[in-house]
Amino acid sequence: MSKLTIGVFSSLVGSLSLDFAVKLSEAAIKKGHAVDFWVSGNATMLSKKGQRAFKDYSALQKPVQELLATGKFQITACEACAEARGYHKEDTLEGCKRHSMDWYLASCFSADRVLHIGGD
Amino acid sequence: MATKKLAFIVKSLPYKTEASRLALTHAIASQTVEIYLEDGDMVEPVLAFMGDGVLNCLKNQKAMNHYGVTTLEGHMKNSLLLDLKVMICKEDVEKFGLSEDALIMDAEDIGGETKAIIAPFNEIMKEMDSSDHLLFF
Numbered sequence: 001m002s003k004l005t006i007g008v009f010s011s012l013v014g015s016l017s018l019d020f021a022v023k024l025s026e027a028a029i030k031k032g033h034a035v036d037f038w039v040s041g042n043a044t045m046l047s048k049k050g051q052r053a054f055k056d057y058s059a060l061q062k063p064v065q066e067l068l069a070t071g072k073f074q075i076t077a078c079e080a081c082a083e084a085r086g087y088h089k090e091d092t093l094e095g096c097k098r099h100s101m102d103w104y105l106a107s108c109f110s111a112d113r114v115l116h117i118g119g120d
Numbered sequence: 121m122a123t124k125k126l127a128f129i130v131k132s133l134p135y136k137t138e139a140s141r142l143a144l145t146h147a148i149a150s151q152t153v154e155i156y157l158e159d160g161d162m163v164e165p166v167l168a169f170m171g172d173g174v175l176n177c178l179k180n181q182k183a184m185n186h187y188g189v190t191t192l193e194g195h196m197k198n199s200l201l202l203d204l205k206v207m208i209c210k211e212d213v214e215k216f217g218l219s220e221d222a223l224i225m226d227a228e229d230i231g232g233e234t235k236a237i238i239a240p241f242n243e244i245m246k247e248m249d250s251s252d253h254l255l256f257f
Contacts (some may be wrong), residue, residue: 007255009142040146041138081142101149104162106156109124114253120137 003034005111007104011042013057013083014092017117018046022063025114029072036111038104040078041119047077047096061093068095076103121160125252126150128165130173134192135183140176141154143167143257144195151202167199168244170209173257174216177208177223177236196236197227207238207244 006025010017018039025035039046046060052060067073079098082088092098108114128147134140149164157163169177181191199206208223226235248254 009139017134041142050171100152101167102153103148103156104146105126105153105165108126108253108255109122109153109157109161109163111253114255116253116255118132118139118257119142120139 001032001034002112003036003110004028005036005038005104005107005114007040007108007114007116008043008046009039009041010117011052011119012045012060014042015120016058016083017119018043018060019058021115021117022060022067025067025073026063027068029067033069034072035074036107037073037075038078038107039075040081040101040104042085042120044077044082044085045085047075047082047093047098048092049093055088064093065095076106076107121158123162123164123165124252125164125250127165127248127254129248129254129256130167130169130176131171132176132257133172134176134178134181135187139257140173140192141195143255144192144199146255147204148195148199148202150204166205166207166247168207168209168247169212170241170244171212174208174212174218174223178218179222179224189234196224196228197232200224200227200234200236201230201232203234205231205247206234207239207247208236209244210238210240213238 051061076097181193
């Protein structure tokens with residue numbers, strides 16, 4: 001089993017990069033790998049609770065919760081990026097963590113592969 | 121004990137998006153990563169500005185005056201103050217008609233000793249080849 005670290009910076013709505021990253025995580029976990037998922041910048045909104053699923057917009061809360069339930073997936077949001085967007089600790093989706101940017105670098109340190117998906 | 125080299129490759133324009141700022145802040149975060157690592161383990165960051173990204177290195181940025189936010193110049197100087205390796209692609213500097221005088225090459229005004237390097241693309245490639253992971257911003 002290997003560990004994949006995925007860092008994503010794209011917005012939840014307005015880009016399909018997060019959708020791709022979540023799908024990739026599902027595939028990796030199905031193959032028996034573990035995934036660390038770092039959301040920074042606009043991507044922090046993926047870890048915010050209360051997302052409402054519309055057919056016209058990306059809705060990833062459910063797949064993220066399913067991934068968390070596997071025990072092989074952890075998602076961590078950049079705390080400063082979240083706070084700057086008015087999204088506070090109490091707004092965080094259950095099972096998601098919040099840390100400073102050094103968490104991501106530490107995850108990269110121990111990862112077998114890093115996939116970094118920039119924003120915008 | 122191990123050291124992993126992470127290359128932060130910045131190719132985004134300054135201020136148009138958050139990307140280059142996040143590259144700098146993530147690279148600077150390497151200074152506190154030890155709290156998550158075993159004793160003796162380290163992350164070695166390298167910052168390389170390429171393509172449009174070299175425009176992040178221009179001197180005399182006025183973002184605080186215009187947008188009320190810290191400048192990328194300040195973050196670059198902090199990177200140099202912390203002795204991070206900062207490379208600026210020579211070919212792209214020339215492409216924009218820039219000279220070294222126009223670029224942030226040191227952080228002497230805040231006590232830094234490390235200088236940025238204007239390096240040919242092939243030297244940046246060597247740095248990328250010797251990195252464990254590449255992070256493109």
